[in-house]
Amino acid sequence: MAAFVKKVKPLPTTAAIPVGVIAHHGIQKQSEVAKRKDIPQGLWEKCKNCNELIFSSRKEENLQVCPKCGYHYPMTALERIDLLTDLGSFQELDPKLESVDTLKFEGVSPYVDKLRSNHEKTGLRDAVISGVTAINFIPYVLAVMDFRFLGASMGAVVGEKITRAIETATAKRLPLVIVTASGGARMYEGLISLMQMAKTSGALYRHKEAGLPYIVILTHPTTAGVTASFASLGDLILAEPGAMVGFAGRRVIEATTQAQLPDGFQTSEFLLQKGFVDRIVERKNLRAELTLCLEYFTKRCKVNKAENSPRKKKTA
Numbered sequence: 407m408a409a410f411v412k413k414v415k416p417l418p419t420t421a422a423i424p425v426g427v428i429a430h431h432g433i434q435k436q437s438e439v440a441k442r443k444d445i446p447q448g449l450w451e452k453c454k455n456c457n458e459l460i461f462s463s464r465k466e467e468n469l470q471v472c473p474k475c476g477y478h479y480p481m482t483a484l485e486r487i488d489l490l491t492d493l494g495s496f497q498e499l500d501p502k503l504e505s506v507d508t509l510k511f512e513g514v515s516p517y518v519d520k521l522r523s524n525h526e527k528t529g530l531r532d533a534v535i536s537g538v539t540a541i542n543f544i545p546y547v548l549a550v551m552d553f554r555f556l557g558a559s560m561g562a563v564v565g566e567k568i569t570r571a572i573e574t575a576t577a578k579r580l581p582l583v584i585v586t587a588s589g590g591a592r593m594y595e596g597l598i599s600l601m602q603m604a605k606t607s608g609a610l611y612r613h614k615e616a617g618l619p620y621i622v623i624l625t626h627p628t629t630a631g632v633t634a635s636f637a638s639l640g641d642l643i644l645a646e647p648g649a650m651v652g653f654a655g656r657r658v659i660e661a662t663t664q665a666q667l668p669d670g671f672q673t674s675e676f677l678l679q680k681g682f683v684d685r686i687v688e689r690k691n692l693r694a695e696l697t698l699c700l701e702y703f704t705k706r707c708k709v710n711k712a713e714n715s716p717r718k719k720k721t722a
Contacts, residue, residue: 453474454477454479455472455475456472460473465479468690469489469689469690470485470689478648478689480554482528483530483550486550487535487550489689490539490693492540492542496537496538499570500566500570504532509595521556524556527554528552528555530555532555532564533552533556533561533588534552534568536549536550536567536568538580541696544581545580546580546581546582546583547572547575547578547581548583548584549568549584550584551564553587553588557588558589559590560599560603560631560632561591562595565599565602568606571584572606572609572610575613581619581620581621581700582620582621583620583623584623584637587627588628589629590631590632591603599631600631604635606635607635607636607639619641619704620639620640621643621696621703622644623644623645624645624674625645626648627649629651629652629653629655633651637651642685643685644687644696645678645685645687646686646688647675648673649673651673651682651683656672
């Protein structure tokens with residue numbers, strides 16, 4: 407029977423165990439434990455576009471743009487305001503407006519609970535911040551949508567704040583700039599939400615009749631009722647690279663039309679080719695580009711008078 411007994415080799419000491427075997431036997435060297443440091447949470451993240459590991463701090467310093475592939479991540483409304491305004495110049499309009507549950511919407515969870523949780527998560531009263539401000543000392547009215555608040559869906563408050571911003575720009579005879587990002591109409595408010603499309607469009611018509619400029623900056627994503635109203639009515643339509651802009655989603659359109667849509671459909675690059683977008687501007691250039699556009703619209707751009715003056719006829 408002794409011939410059938412399996413001999414078990416004694417486990418070697420820690421010093422004799424190769425590094426690759428340490429984890430298998432559950433033994434760790436004290437030197438390895440001493441060298442290992444706890445990595446702070448959120449220090450690194452993987453880019454959604456290129457899958458490369460990047461420092462979160464570097465992405466923030468780069469205006470929420472991947473430093474390796476240039477992918478444009480969403481910005482908060484406050485980050486947009488810091489980017490597109492002079493320091494201390496932003497004076498918010500209607501800061502206390504907030505949504506109410508007029509229809510007593512229940513669904514999976516009550517609308518009031520949705521509003522409360524999104525307010526706690528973002529610190530915002532609703533999905534848009536508007537105000538009178540200046541960029542490079544050029545005064546204008548700015549409205550910025552924030553996708554974090556219920557997907558920046560357009561309800562009564564969003565429509566009202568956009569409309570009041572337009573009317574303020576018209577009354578003060580100032581240019582208007584709206585930065586869009588939205589998932590569409592806010593279903594919790596039903597028909598009230600859809601009415602905002604007509605209301606904002608009507609206010610923009612009066613702004614146009616007053617001979618005042620309106621610039622739209624399309625960001626990812628801008629869809630549905632916002633695209634079908636004030637997002638597509640700008641005198642000048644700028645867009646960030648790779649932004650998805652459209653009305654219905656790609657799958658819905660393909661299922662309805664039974665047609666294969668082209669590659670890049672509903673991207674800002676595709677819409678630039680089709681003439682819907684006037685210019686695609688990288689975020690790092692957006693402030694300078696907007697300043698230049700406002701200078702043109704407000705006649706502040708300096709032109710060499712000698713080159714543009716009529717030539718005098720030569721005398722014999």
